[in-house]
Amino acid sequence: MSEEQENPQENNPIDLNKSENPVEIPSTSGPVTPPPFQQPPPFGQFQGGMGQQNLPNSTISLVLGILALPACCFYGIFGLIFGIIAWVLGGGDVKKYQSNPGLYTESSYKNAKAGKICGMIATILSLLFIGFVILIVVGAITHPDAYDQFFKGFR
Amino acid sequence: MAQQQPSFLEWLSHHLFACPFKTYFGFDCPGCGLQRSIVALLKGDVIDSIKLYPATIPLVLIMVFTLIHLKFDLKFGAFAIKVAFLGIAVIILINYIYKIYNHQLIA
Numbered sequence: 001m002s003e004e005q006e007n008p009q010e011n012n013p014i015d016l017n018k019s020e021n022p023v024e025i026p027s028t029s030g031p032v033t034p035p036p037f038q039q040p041p042p043f044g045q046f047q048g049g050m051g052q053q054n055l056p057n058s059t060i061s062l063v064l065g066i067l068a069l070p071a072c073c074f075y076g077i078f079g080l081i082f083g084i085i086a087w088v089l090g091g092g093d094v095k096k097y098q099s100n101p102g103l104y105t106e107s108s109y110k111n112a113k114a115g116k117i118c119g120m121i122a123t124i125l126s127l128l129f130i131g132f133v134i135l136i137v138v139g140a141i142t143h144p145d146a147y148d149q150f151f152k153g154f155r
Numbered sequence: 156m157a158q159q160q161p162s163f164l165e166w167l168s169h170h171l172f173a174c175p176f177k178t179y180f181g182f183d184c185p186g187c188g189l190q191r192s193i194v195a196l197l198k199g200d201v202i203d204s205i206k207l208y209p210a211t212i213p214l215v216l217i218m219v220f221t222l223i224h225l226k227f228d229l230k231f232g233a234f235a236i237k238v239a240f241l242g243i244a245v246i247i248l249i250n251y252i253y254k255i256y257n258h259q260l261i262a
Contacts, residue, residue, distance in 0.1 A: 059225055062236070066221055069243060070189060070214060110233035111225075118240045125244055129185055129251075136180070 052105045055097060058112035061090035065118030069125070080130070083122035090116025168194045185251045210246045217243065 068082035093112035097104050140147040171191065176184040192208035196215075204211055217239045224232030 062221065062225070062233075066217060066236070066240065069240070069247070070186060107228050107233070114233040114237045114240075117237050121240060121244045125185075125248065128248075133180070136182075 052103060054108040055093040055104045055112050057089040057093050058108040058115060061086045061093065061115030061119065062111045063115075065090070065115045065122060068119060068122030071122075077126070077130075079122050079126035083119045083126060086115050086119030087123060088119075090114075090119060164194060164198055167197075183254060185247055209250050210243050213239065213243045213246065 064082050065086035068079045068086060071078040071082050090112045094109070094116060097109040097112065101109075168191075171194070174184060174187050177187060188208035189211060192204045192211040195203040195207055196211060201212070217236065220232070220239070221236060223229070224236065229235075
């Protein structure tokens with residue numbers, strides 16, 4: 001439940017704009033970072049994103065995140081695998097964008113974030129299903145008679 | 156072509172993947188009904204499709220919308236995908252819980 005409650009906070013676009021500014025201000029004041037990498041971001045932003053690249057894994061993470069939902073039906077394991085891959089790829093891209101926001105396009109950042117959240121939801125769903133299956137298997141092992149009666153009642 | 160299509164659908168409805176989960180454990184998984192629902196949708200029975208698996212039509216729509224979004228880069232595409240994805244997850248969950256309560260798992 002705690003993971004699901006974190007989602008609405010990440011959905012807010014207002015938080016992103018707030019988080020971008022503190023990243024940019026230290027990068028201009030910090031003497032460690034090289035100057036050629038500081039200047040392209042403002043140019044790219046003013047020119048409407050002409051010199052910006054897409055994030056590398058944003059599309060893959062979005063597609064995998066959506067495919068993870070129908071993939072839940074195979075034991076829940078395929079949904080778990082797809083969901084975790086989408087979560088990790090999307091999360092990595094989100095971090096990459098937040099470390100230097102000017103280099104990458106904002107649309108690919110949104111895609112990466114959507115992929116991350118879709119992967120998260122699919123992972124939670126498959127975990128719920130796997131937990132349900134484990135409960136039933138444990139119940140069948142500890143009370144085999146009740147399990148047999150339950151199934152005979154409907155056959 | 157008009158004669159081939161129904162026969163292909165009939166062949167498809169008899170050659171679906173058996174759910175590996177159901178063959179081992181004996182009860183439905185949250186995805187059971189998806190293939191039957193897709194076949195019903197291809198036949199044109201929208202109501203049948205919704206009855207068999209309510210999340211099929213939203214799933215098809217979100218996949219088409221994702222392709223459109225990736226192609227044309229819509230402004231609110233990512234947000235719409237997120238909301239639709241959450242909705243579909245909730246539909247699947249409610250459908251499964253409904254199945255459990257109505258003893259439709261073993262059919």
